[in-house]
Amino acid sequence: METKNNINEEAGNILSGINKENFFSTPKDYFDYLPQEISEKIHSSSRKKPSFVLKPSVALASFTTLCAAVFFLLYYSQTSIISPQELSLSDNDIQLIIENPEKYNINETIITDQYLSLNIQDDENANQLTEINVSDDEIKNYIEDNTDINTIINNL
């Protein structure tokens, strides 16, 4: 069993000669109030509401879903096209659009492509044009009636 004498011997000669009295001090009545301060600290920490903590797996799934939703929204907003058959515009509406293109943000390229892809029937007159037959005499008479021979000679 260790005694105080043994401890002093173990401590060495110099240390043995030094007063072991406690030369640190505390504020007045510190230990009288310390228990209450500790109790207050314990009960204030237990009153704190737990903060909402999102599990990493749930957070990752939510984030992925959000990214996918944003991507699809952006993708479809750029590629969605309303075909002329779906778009019901009156002649007045069309006139307004043509006169104020900046207000309606018309993408002419899309309209053109869409128009060409629809195989819209040509005008009836255009068909008739191919069926017109003109004789050589009629062409000759037209030219003689509608041209000035002197003008032709001067240009040559």
Added chain:
Amino acid sequence: MRQRTNDSNSVSEELSDKELLERFRNPDTRNYSFNLLIRKYQKKVYWHVRRLVIVHDDADDVTQETFVKVWKHLDSFKEQSQLFTWIYRIATNEAISFLRKKRTRFFIPMIQVERKLARTLKDDNFFNGDEIQLKLQQAILKLPEKQRIVFNMKYYDELKYEEMSEVLGTSVGALKASYHHAVKKIEEHIKTQ
């Protein structure tokens, strides 16, 4: 309003650790028994911590944190060691953590934390020692962290090596060697100063 109850001091000293634990496990007497536990061990814990962190305000913080942790984990205390040894271990770890945080907060090595403390000790209003006491404290602060803890526990707290072994998780032989080296270094420092 703070209440000062000196009667609790005498009551707590009379109750054994076993009785304190039993009363703590009873929800009706939990708070009261913990108050008694604090009064029983507050001085031992505080002075152990104070000798490590030196500054009173820091020792106050660490002591309070120690007892908060005791409150949180006392239900899971398995009584494989003495209650005070368990509390002592928490206090030691809290003090070490505090000193390490101090180092990382200011990006300075641990040894310079102790040197800074040694310099401030001279002007500390809560240190009343004479010149030789100041030299002794400065010599202790120059020791490596573990050696300083061993020295304080042996020289000031007068713990047995077996008790220190429970607190620090180090063998008795290693503790004896550590204390012996600490004493030699301190005496060398005092001689040269």
